[in-house]
Amino acid sequence: MSDKLTKAREYEVKKEAMIPEEQRPLFHLTPRCGWMNDPNGFSKYNGKYHLFYQYYPYETVWGPMHWGHAESKDLITWEYLPCAMAPDGEADNFGCFSGSAIEMEDGRQLLVYTGVRKEEEEDGIVREYQTQCIAIGDGVNYEKYENNPVIGADSLPKGAGKFDFRDPKVWKENGKYYMVVGNKTEDKDGQILQYVSDDGIHWNYDKLVIKNNHRFGVMWECPDYFELDGKQVLLTSPQDMLPEELEFHNGNGTLCVIGELNKDGDFCEENCQAIDYGIDFYAPQTVLADDGRRLMIGWMQNWDTCGIRRDDFPWFGQMSFPREISLHNNKLIQKPAREIADYYGKRISRQNVLISDSASLSSIEGRCIDMTVNVRSSERTLSYNKFEIRFADNGKAYSTIEYDPVENIVKIDRKHSGSRRAIVHQRRCKVANNKGEITLRLILDRYSMELFINDGEQVMSMGVFTDVKAEGISFKANGEVLMDVTMHELEKK
Known part of the structure; x- marks a missing residue:
């Protein structure tokens, strides 16, 4: 050697x-x-x-x-x-x-x-x-x-x-x-x-x-x-x-x-x-x-x-x-990888939640989670023009996922995450036109976010270096959406 x-x-x-x-x-x-x-x-x-x-x-x-x-x-x-x-x-x-x-x-x-x-x-x-x-x-x-x-x-x-x-x-x-x-x-x-x-x-x-x-x-x-x-x-x-x-x-x-x-x-x-x-x-x-x-x-x-x-x-x-x-x-x-299920802890589920402005849901929070959010219009016609998930939020620092159902664009954004550097903080991708319905699965693990869109059709990843005590998660809509949320806390075995 x-x-x-x-x-x-x-x-x-x-x-x-x-x-x-x-x-x-x-x-x-x-x-x-x-x-x-x-x-x-x-x-x-x-x-x-x-x-x-x-x-x-x-x-x-x-x-x-x-x-x-x-x-x-x-x-x-x-x-x-x-x-x-x-x-x-x-x-x-x-x-x-x-x-x-x-x-x-x-x-x-x-x-x-x-x-x-x-x-x-x-x-x-x-x-x-x-x-x-x-x-x-x-x-x-x-x-x-x-x-x-x-x-x-x-x-x-x-x-x-x-x-x-x-x-x-x-x-x-x-x-x-x-x-x-x-x-x-x-x-x-x-x-x-x-x-x-x-x-x-x-x-x-x-x-x-x-x-x-x-x-x-x-x-x-x-x-x-x-x-x-x-x-x-x-x-x-x-x-x-x-x-x-x-x-x-x-x-x-x-x-x-x-x-x-x-x-x-x-x-x-x-x-x-x-x-x-x-x-x-x-x-x-x-x-x-x-x-x-x-x-x-x-x-x-x-x-x-x-x-x-x-x-x-x-x-x-x-x-x-x-x-x-x-x-x-x-x-x-x-x-x-399906092995993630072996590390699931507490499961929290909310179904058919009506979001018309900004809302937080009881117990939906954390920085080590596997969370799936299904969003759809509350009416037969498109009932909203923007949906947002805010995470790693402590009231001052936060990161977001935004979905525009009109243009069929998903955007991730960490410009408010606490960074003092003007480097790449946003990225957008074009998604399938599903008439306002989309499934967003987030894997959060302290210092990262990986977003799996529509059962893996597209993925968007980014590092998030906000203090891990920033655990807040909230949802916001311009208009009205119906939302299902299933979240698993991730734990070491």
Whole structure:
């Protein structure tokens, strides 16, 4: 074990012991200490879910990337394991960037990641070189392959850029290992490349999976590629996007491309959509559960919103709640992992409540809840033009969810949540025209809100860093609505 890894492991144990449990979310994974970004190596190994993550243990800002590590039996309660990797190799001395994990034929766990090193070019400019590397271990300790990198610039196809080449996602199929990797071409366009291996160690270029053709952003990061409900799905996170109506927003976004494989095994796209329509969601990664469900977790943050933080917290960044994903009518459906029901506490239900102005309901409050609100007109014709849920409210700070049934738009807004920064505080999305009826399911967990619209047709996520004592929830309508509310308090078991 290198001195860098030993130091990181010793530091995180000491630092974690100093963080009060109540200063973290109840269920969303945060870094053991310091900084967290992309999920890495979301996988099953030895009967448990493993989740690695981009990690800088020493400060709550991005630094030389390590791999943090946690495991879970049920996707919800996570236990920290020792830091898995530090930037201590010749091929990764500037950082161990994002990647994935899989169990090998001999029972060991294979980590596939992007190693980053810096070199000075002939023109005197220092540039990053990104190559694909591996490490192999037993679920706790990992040894980097002595001949890293296993995929270098010499394995790139013509026109591929050698500086932005990262985030390998590995899987096994028909007795072989496959990997997709994000790349930015020499003419600054995103594309996803596929590689193949017989043993997970020696890799060869296979083919181009998809090219952006300058449609969605520039570099395509963090790809995931899998079969789902008879279709082929690619998830990726484009950088530097331009907005398109309310489907895609400026900056760093998420993209789900749905299609089919033709007789030659080539990907033919049929539909493109955003994955999450909120403020904070990036770099999702999936795993196939033993029962056949495809589960997804993302970084519930965004590079454009890193200024929204609690400066008094010894951690930064959290993962989303795990989501079950499926397809319906060639569109992505996302629902909270059903394991959440195992953590339900007190149940409170109110049916056919008439809201004509602003109202609070007895016992409907909290910051660790799973709440479903069904809203509909009180008459046959549309009886209202706006509905609002206000939460994390202490009379001064609050956040809101608004629904406009005329324009069919849902908006999330945290500008009054206590932030002193003029960063992204609002996001809107277009929803189905259901004649004023909508179902809004909120997962609140101390420092986050995830909104599942119409049984998972769309999701909007955001961090909320208002003091956890702000537990108020209220409802407001311009006009009249009928509302059903079912709320479960969430509790650690």
